[in-house]
Amino acid sequence: MEYEKIYVETLVRFPAEGGMRPVAVIWENGSRFEIDRIxxxxxxxxRVSAVLPMRYTCVMGGREKYLYFEEEGLRWFVERERL
Structure with a gap:
C-alpha cells in the first residue's frame, strides 16, 4: 500500500506550561475536524518521506489518526492512501 503526504492547516494551542497541542485540522477542501484527544x-x-517528524496520535470523531509535525519546515501533514 502506498501513501502520500498531505499538508494540512492545523489549529494549535500553546499552553502556558509549554509545548504545543493541535486542536483541529482543516482539510484541503475546507472541512474542519476537531481533535477530541491526543x-x-x-x-x-x-510511511511517506519525511525527516523523523513528531507524530501525534489523535482521536478525531472516535477514530485514531496520526498527525505529523515537520520541524524543518514548520508544517503539519497527514498520510493518505494513494489512489
Missing amino acids: KFIDRAPA
Missing part, C-alpha cells in the same frame, strides 16, 4: 506524542517515522 493519546501519544513521539518522534516516529512516517
Whole structure:
C-alpha cells in the first residue's frame, strides 16, 4: 500500500506550561475536524518521506489518526492512501 503526504492547516494551542497541542485540522477542501484527544506524542517515522517528524496520535470523531509535525519546515501533514 502506498501513501502520500498531505499538508494540512492545523489549529494549535500553546499552553502556558509549554509545548504545543493541535486542536483541529482543516482539510484541503475546507472541512474542519476537531481533535477530541491526543493519546501519544513521539518522534516516529512516517510511511511517506519525511525527516523523523513528531507524530501525534489523535482521536478525531472516535477514530485514531496520526498527525505529523515537520520541524524543518514548520508544517503539519497527514498520510493518505494513494489512489
